[in-house]
Amino acid sequence: MSDTNLQRAEKFINHLLELPNIRIESPIGAESQILLFIKNNRSKLEASFKNPEFFPSIPPDQAIAFILQSLQKRVLESCIPFFTKIIDSEIDFSILNKVHKNHNFNVEAVKQSYRKIVEDMLQDSVCRVQFKSIYYIFEKRYIDKSLALIFERKAFTYNELVRVQKCFIELQDYISYLKMLLLLTPYPHLQKAGNKTLASANGKDEIQSICKLATGSLVKEIPLIDITECKLAVDSNLPDYLLENWEASSRFLFILISRFADYEPANKKEKGAETADKSWYGVARKVAQNYGYNKGIVDELYLIANEIK
Amino acid sequence: MENKRSSGLSRVLNGFINILIFVSILQIILDDLSVVLMWDQKYKTYLFLAGFAIDCIFSIEFITRTIISIKNSSFANYFFYENGWIDFICSIPLLLFSSGPSFITYMTSGIILTNIFSSVKIMRIVRTIRISRILRILRVFKLLKNLQNANSKMLQNHLKTIMIICIFSIIISLFIYSYIPVFSVQNAVEARTQTYTSIFLAYSNQLLLAIDRKDNRAVDELVKNIRILCFADKNILKLEIKPDFINNNDIKVQNSIYKVKDYEDQILRSHYLDENISSFNLSYSVQDLANIQIGINLLCLFAVILASSAYILYYLKIFVTRISDIIYIIFKGIKHKDYYYQVKIPEHYKDEEIFEFAKFYNNVYLPAKKKMYKGKEKDSKITIDDLLNMDI
Numbered sequence: 001m002s003d004t005n006l007q008r009a010e011k012f013i014n015h016l017l018e019l020p021n022i023r024i025e026s027p028i029g030a031e032s033q034i035l036l037f038i039k040n041n042r043s044k045l046e047a048s049f050k051n052p053e054f055f056p057s058i059p060p061d062q063a064i065a066f067i068l069q070s071l072q073k074r075v076l077e078s079c080i081p082f083f084t085k086i087i088d089s090e091i092d093f094s095i096l097n098k099v100h101k102n103h104n105f106n107v108e109a110v111k112q113s114y115r116k117i118v119e120d121m122l123q124d125s126v127c128r129v130q131f132k133s134i135y136y137i138f139e140k141r142y143i144d145k146s147l148a149l150i151f152e153r154k155a156f157t158y159n160e161l162v163r164v165q166k167c168f169i170e171l172q173d174y175i176s177y178l179k180m181l182l183l184l185t186p187y188p189h190l191q192k193a194g195n196k197t198l199a200s201a202n203g204k205d206e207i208q209s210i211c212k213l214a215t216g217s218l219v220k221e222i223p224l225i226d227i228t229e230c231k232l233a234v235d236s237n238l239p240d241y242l243l244e245n246w247e248a249s250s251r252f253l254f255i256l257i258s259r260f261a262d263y264e265p266a267n268k269k270e271k272g273a274e275t276a277d278k279s280w281y282g283v284a285r286k287v288a289q290n291y292g293y294n295k296g297i298v299d300e301l302y303l304i305a306n307e308i309k
Numbered sequence: 310m311e312n313k314r315s316s317g318l319s320r321v322l323n324g325f326i327n328i329l330i331f332v333s334i335l336q337i338i339l340d341d342l343s344v345v346l347m348w349d350q351k352y353k354t355y356l357f358l359a360g361f362a363i364d365c366i367f368s369i370e371f372i373t374r375t376i377i378s379i380k381n382s383s384f385a386n387y388f389f390y391e392n393g394w395i396d397f398i399c400s401i402p403l404l405l406f407s408s409g410p411s412f413i414t415y416m417t418s419g420i421i422l423t424n425i426f427s428s429v430k431i432m433r434i435v436r437t438i439r440i441s442r443i444l445r446i447l448r449v450f451k452l453l454k455n456l457q458n459a460n461s462k463m464l465q466n467h468l469k470t471i472m473i474i475c476i477f478s479i480i481i482s483l484f485i486y487s488y489i490p491v492f493s494v495q496n497a498v499e500a501r502t503q504t505y506t507s508i509f510l511a512y513s514n515q516l517l518l519a520i521d522r523k524d525n526r527a528v529d530e531l532v533k534n535i536r537i538l539c540f541a542d543k544n545i546l547k548l549e550i551k552p553d554f555i556n557n558n559d560i561k562v563q564n565s566i567y568k569v570k571d572y573e574d575q576i577l578r579s580h581y582l583d584e585n586i587s588s589f590n591l592s593y594s595v596q597d598l599a600n601i602q603i604g605i606n607l608l609c610l611f612a613v614i615l616a617s618s619a620y621i622l623y624y625l626k627i628f629v630t631r632i633s634d635i636i637y638i639i640f641k642g643i644k645h646k647d648y649y650y651q652v653k654i655p656e657h658y659k660d661e662e663i664f665e666f667a668k669f670y671n672n673v674y675l676p677a678k679k680k681m682y683k684g685k686e687k688d689s690k691i692t693i694d695d696l697l698n699m700d701i
Contacts, residue, residue: 015696016691016695019690019691019695021690021691022690022691033689033690033691034691036686036687036689036691037689037691037692040689041693044693045693048696262649264647267650270634270638270650271629271630271634272629272630272634272635272637272638272652272653273634273638273650273651273652273653274650274651274652274653276650278651279649279650279651279675280649282651282671282675283649283651283675283676283679286672286675286676286679287676287679287680290680290683291679291683
């Protein structure tokens with residue numbers, strides 16, 4: 001009986017995933033949409049689920065549990081291989097040896113621990129939502145393209161990333177470095193026994209304290225990488241005014257994550273309008289203070305937005 | 310089912326009318342060219358009949374639309390706001406005063422009148438109406454909605470107003486031109502008639518004197534001179550001595566002095582005139598003067614077509630990129646919670662009022678909206694209706 005209900009739940013999810021608006025989303029974006037739909041229409045759905053064509057034999061709560069279980073299974077089936085492939089083939093972990101010249105990092109071991117922690121984060125439903133932006137950033141190769149332009153211009157952002165952060169590495173190494181940090185940014189959202197996550201934090205002091213604890217916890221989880229990287233990755237969740245002056249990568253990643261949190265794959269170029277990218281940065285420049293974006297970096301991304309293709 | 314069938318039929322009819330709009334413009338051009346280039350009579354007849362058929366179809370269309378709108382109690386709306394008045398002036402007046410009377414003349418006498426030269430007063434009105442055939446171009450507005458980028462009502466209305474002003478300015482100028490005596494072709498025709506009357510009256514008197522004197526040699530010499538004159542003047546088509554004049558005299562004179570071969574087939578009946586001048590029957594051409602009038606008409610027609618094309622091809626693009634697209638984006642940004650596209654502001658036009666407005670929208674409205682919705686959930690892209698007809 002349960003098997004039949006699980007199959008029905010799978011069919012229900014398949015139907016939603018095949019909707020034209022949802023089909024174009026990333027797996028995590030689609031999951032967010034379905035969760036939002038269930039949340040907003042819970043009472044109507046519960047009533048509908050009693051109908052013979054849905055789940056007449058089980059309570060609506062249980063039907064929703066089956067649906068969520070099926071949804072998570074589908075999302076993980078496509079997300080875990082996606083991020084594993086990125087860890088295995090897109091990120092050159094040996095750059096850690098260039099960033100910290102007095103260390104000798106075991107690249108394979110770092111990769112292994114990355115695979116494990118990313119999978120752990122993806123298994124967590126709250127933490128997984130944070131991967132929506134990250135998925136798009138990787139899919140669009142946005143770091144590769146934007147950083148190439150930033151390094152070519154050698155203007156404000158370049159100065160922040162290289163000189164202020166004192167990270168004197170080449171462009172390709174910096175791309176790998178930022179990708180490495182990006183994969184760990186959802187860590188403060190990971191629910192662990194007893195800890196508070198960023199989602200439930202109130203006030204800047206609590207946010208800072210959660211990030212500090214998360215950094216410590218991350219260092220323990222991946223002892224093979226340096227605390228600097230752990231701090232930069234976790235602090236990418238913090239607005240500009242809560243960051244230390246040297247944390248340019250966090251400032252940069254915070255803006256990218258925010259930009260792709262609003263990313264709509266369905267949006268096409270509108271006649272008479274700026275591109276979606278340019279429009280986002282155009283608005284972000286004006287609300288930088290409220291949203292905690294670094295004004296200089298947003299301004300530069302606004303200027304190069306149309307070149308990032 | 311019935312609705313589907315009627316909407317399909319309506320689409321077919323609209324498509325047919327759209328094609329006919331182009332055909333009607335082509336017909337006007339070819340009709341005038343056929344006269345100037347002296348095409349074969351049968352082509353002129355085809356074009357004339359095509360013009361009449363087009364006017365009939367447009368008149369039927371107008372009457373049908375009028376009946377439907379009266380049934381729906383929306384005639385005023387159709388006539389004043391949905392191009393009904395254009396449908397009217399492009400159909401019934403042309404049928405009643407231009408192609409209709411010409412068709413009746415053709416059916417009764419086999420003669421195609423172009424109405425350019427006629428002393429009958431009603432024909433002067435008809436001639437004026439003929440100029441208004443250019444108004445058919447106004448129907449092109451109906452095609453505007455089919456154009457890419459032109460699905461904005463505001464754009465269609467603006468373009469229509471501009472084109473109406475342009476077309477009416479040209480038509481009114483043409484009306485005024487045709488009624489100014491100095492430029493009147495009718496006056497030139499009258500002057501030509503007067504000249505021939507004077508010349509052939511003089512020849513007639515000389516001929517009479519020679520006949521009275523029974524001077525055969527003088528008569529032959531005179532006929533020879535008249536024939537030379539006819540050869541020299543390419544407008545003279547036929548010259549005959551009246552039969553009764555020959556029969557009443559002893560002197561033997563040839564009846565036909567001069568005739569251009571098959572001129573009746575080459576020149577429209579309304580483009581040559583017959584005059585009785587004393588002892589002569591004279592036919593002479595006014596084709597050259599007709600060509601001037603037709604040339605002016607064609608010039609105006611091309612001016613209208615050129616202006617309309619320029620408005621549609623060039624101004625439409627400007628209007629879309631500098632007005633209607635901007636309004637569309639701002640409206641969408643105000644209406645939809647999650648729409649944050651900024652208006653693209655061209656450097657050269659940034660001082661125009663609409664771009665000043667767009668600047669305000671980009672720099673004040675959108676950031677304010679972003680701040681207002683900070684931390685708030687976006688709308689779900691799935692609705693409960695998406696579950697309809699779901700089979701699990």
